[in-house]
Amino acid sequence: xxxxxxxxxxxxxxxxxxxxxxxxxxxxxxxxxxxxxxxxxxxxxxxxxxxxxxxxxxxxxxxxxxxxxxxxxxxxxxxxxxxxxxxxxxxxxxxxxxxxxxxxxxxxxxxxxxxxxxxxxxxxxxxxxxxxxxxxxxxxxxxxxxxxxxxxxxxxxxxxxxxxxxxxxxxxxxxxxxxxxxxxxxxxxxxxxxxxxxxxxxxxxxxxxxxxxxxxxxxxxxxxxxxxxxxxxxxxxxxxxxxxxxxxxxxxxxxxxxxxxxxxxxxxxxxxxxxxxxxxxxxxxxxxxxxxxxxxxxxxxxxxxxxxxxxxxx
Amino acid sequence: xxxxxxxxxxxxxxxxxxxxxxxxxxxxxxxxxxxxxxxxxxxxxxxxxxxxxxxxxxxxxxxxxxxxxxxxxxxxxxxxxxxxxxxxxxxxxxxxxxxxxxxxxxxxxxxxxxxxxxxxxxx
Numbered sequence: 001x002x003x004x005x006x007x008x009x010x011x012x013x014x015x016x017x018x019x020x021x022x023x024x025x026x027x028x029x030x031x032x033x034x035x036x037x038x039x040x041x042x043x044x045x046x047x048x049x050x051x052x053x054x055x056x057x058x059x060x061x062x063x064x065x066x067x068x069x070x071x072x073x074x075x076x077x078x079x080x081x082x083x084x085x086x087x088x089x090x091x092x093x094x095x096x097x098x099x100x101x102x103x104x105x106x107x108x109x110x111x112x113x114x115x116x117x118x119x120x121x122x123x124x125x126x127x128x129x130x131x132x133x134x135x136x137x138x139x140x141x142x143x144x145x146x147x148x149x150x151x152x153x154x155x156x157x158x159x160x161x162x163x164x165x166x167x168x169x170x171x172x173x174x175x176x177x178x179x180x181x182x183x184x185x186x187x188x189x190x191x192x193x194x195x196x197x198x199x200x201x202x203x204x205x206x207x208x209x210x211x212x213x214x215x216x217x218x219x220x221x222x223x224x225x226x227x228x229x230x231x232x233x234x235x236x237x238x239x240x241x242x243x244x245x246x247x248x249x250x251x252x253x254x255x256x257x258x259x260x261x262x263x264x265x266x267x268x269x270x271x272x273x274x275x276x277x278x279x280x281x282x283x284x285x286x287x288x289x290x291x292x293x294x295x296x297x298x299x300x301x302x303x304x305x306x307x308x309x310x311x312x313x314x
Numbered sequence: 315x316x317x318x319x320x321x322x323x324x325x326x327x328x329x330x331x332x333x334x335x336x337x338x339x340x341x342x343x344x345x346x347x348x349x350x351x352x353x354x355x356x357x358x359x360x361x362x363x364x365x366x367x368x369x370x371x372x373x374x375x376x377x378x379x380x381x382x383x384x385x386x387x388x389x390x391x392x393x394x395x396x397x398x399x400x401x402x403x404x405x406x407x408x409x410x411x412x413x414x415x416x417x418x419x420x421x422x423x424x425x426x427x428x429x430x431x432x433x434x435x436x437x
Binding site: 118121122124125126128129130132133136208211273274277278279281282283 | 334426
C-alpha cells in the first residue's frame with residue numbers, strides 16, 4: 001500500500017490498495033485521517049515517528065492497521081522524503097507492507113526458544129543427576145565410565161523418541177523394544193515376549209519410564225533372565241479404568257533362570273530408587289519390585305493422565 | 315564422600331519438595347548420604363500432608379516451581395512453623411515474592427558443595 005504525504009504526516013494521496021484494505025475513501029485518509037485506521041494503541045507511535053522523521057530524514061514505524069472488517073494486521077510502514085534543489089523536504093512517499101505473518105512467526109519462535117531453553121536446562125539437570133548417582137557405589141573409574149555411558153545412551157535414545165513425539169506418539173511397546181534392541185544388539189527377540197495394546201505414553205512420563213526400562217533391561221542382561229539362553233522375559237500390560245481415569249498395569253517377569261536366587265543381584269541402588277521412588281513421584285505410579293523364585297518381577301501401575309497437571313513441563 | 319562433617323544430618327528429618335524425578339532423586343541420595351531421613355513429595359498437597367505429619371522437620375528444601383504452579387503455600391506453612399527452609403529455583407530469583415527473600419536460595423542445577431554450604435549454615 002502506497003501513500004504520499006506532506007509536513008508531519010499529512011497525507012495527500014493513498015493508493016487503491018489502502019482504500020480497499022481499510023475501507024476508507026481518499027477524503028477519509030487525507031490529512032491525518034489515515035490515523036483513524038491505525039490501532040488506538042499505535043497512534044502515539046505513529047505521531048512520534050512522524051515527529052522524528054523530519055529530523056532523521058526517514059519515516060519508520062510498525063503499526064497495526066484495521067481492515068474493513070475491523071480486524072487488525074501488523075504493517076511495516078516506511079517513508080522516504082523528496083527534497084527540492086535546496087535540500088528542503090517537499091514531500092514524502094511511503095509504503096505499508098503486511099508483516100503480520102512475520103510478526104506471528106516471531107512470536108511463536110520466541111515461545112519455542114523459551115521452551116527449548118527450559119528443556120535444555122532440564123536435560124542438563126538430568127545428566128548431572130545421573131552422573132552424581134552413578135558415582136555412588138562405583139568401584140573404579142572404568143566402572144563409572146561404563147555405567148555412565150550406558151545411562152547416557154539410554155537418555156539419548158529417549159530424547160530421539162521425544163523429538164518426533166508430536167508426529168509419532170511414543171508407545172510403550174516402542175519404548176521397551178528400543179531399549180532391548182539397543183542393549184541386546186538385536187539378538188534377544190527369541191527370549192522376549194511383549195504383549196499389550198498400543199498404549200501411548202505421555203511425553204512427561206516417557207523419559208523417566210525409559211530410564212526405568214533401561215535399568216530393568218540392563219539388570220536382566222547382566223544377572224537376570226537374559227544373561228543366559230534358557231531365560232525368558234515376558235512383559236505384558238493392559239489398560240483399565242480407575243475412578244474414571246485411564247491407568248496402565250505393566251508386569252515385567254523374568255523366568256527360566258538356572259541360577260539360584262541368592263546369587264541374583266537386584267538392580268543397582270540407582271535402578272531400585274529410580275523405580276521405587278522417582279517413578280512414583282514423577283508420574284503418580286505405584287511400583288513394586290521383587291525377586292521371584294526364578295527371576296526379577298516388577299509391577300508398574302501407572303496413571304495415563306497426569307495425577308495433577310498436564311504436559312506443561314514436557 | 316570426603317567431607318569433613320560426614321553425616322552431619324544423621325537422624326534428622328529432612329523434607330524435599332521437588333517435582334522433577336531425576337533432580338529429586340539426586341537430592342534425596344545426597345541427603346541420605348549425609349545421614350538424613352528424607353521425605354520426598356512432588357506436589358503441594360503431598361508436601362502439606364508431610365509438613366503436618368512429620369515432627370520435627372529439621373530442614374526443608376523446596377523447589378519454587380511445581381508443575382507450572384508455585385510452592386508458595388508450602389513455603390508459607392514452613393515459615394509459620396519456623397522450619398529452616400532452602401528454596402531451589404531454576405530461574406532468576408528476582409520474581410520470588412518479597413516475603414521469601416529472607417530465605418536462602420539455591421539456583422538449579424546446584425552443586426553438591428553449594429547445597430552443603432547452605433545446609434551447614436542452617437544446622
